[in-house]
Amino acid sequence: MPVVKVHDFSVYMKKIITISCFCLTFIALFLVVGTQTACQKQNTNCGCVITVKDVNSNPVSGAYVKLYAPHGQVENSGTTNAAGDIDFNFGLPAIFNVAVTDGLSLNDTLKGTGIIQLQVGQTESTTITVR
Numbered sequence: 001m002p003v004v005k006v007h008d009f010s011v012y013m014k015k016i017i018t019i020s021c022f023c024l025t026f027i028a029l030f031l032v033v034g035t036q037t038a039c040q041k042q043n044t045n046c047g048c049v050i051t052v053k054d055v056n057s058n059p060v061s062g063a064y065v066k067l068y069a070p071h072g073q074v075e076n077s078g079t080t081n082a083a084g085d086i087d088f089n090f091g092l093p094a095i096f097n098v099a100v101t102d103g104l105s106l107n108d109t110l111k112g113t114g115i116i117q118l119q120v121g122q123t124e125s126t127t128i129t130v131r
Contacts, residue, residue: 046090047123048116052080052100054130059084063110063130067096093118100128 052063065086066077075096080086100112112130 044091044120046093046118046120048088048090048096048118049123049125050080050086050088050098050100050116051125051127052084052086052112052130053127054110060110060130062102064101065128066099066101067116068099070095070097090118093120098126098128100130 048067050065050067052060052065054060059080059082061080061082061084063080063084064077065080066074067088068074075090075094076088078086078088095115095117098114098116100110102110110130112128114126114128116124116126118124
């Protein structure tokens with residue numbers, strides 16, 4: 001039977017402890033990373049950019065844009081900027097009807113319509129031409 005020296009035994013124990021510590025560190029790191037990725041919330045931001053142009057493809061600033069649900073409820077509205085754009089953000093995907101008027105007069109001389117479908121985590125774009 002081989003004789004194990006006390007010195008050799010302590011060397012083996014140090015190696016075992018070192019390997020055990022490395023394994024425990026690796027497992028702890030794996031658990032922390034796995035927990036953080038599992039707890040991250042999904043990006044549910046659903047954005048859209050509506051661009052309003054006239055029949056000559058010129059941007060229309062100050063146009064009144066209204067997003068409404070298929071049953072007619074207005075979900076959001078506003079006016080376009082100098083580039084003819086307006087941005088909207090929602091927390092959930094949806095399909096909206098888009099109506100564009102000049103919004104300043106009773107007869108609403110500028111008119112245009114369209115539809116936009118919002119997707120989870122994306123910003124959708126559409127251009128509405130007014131006549």
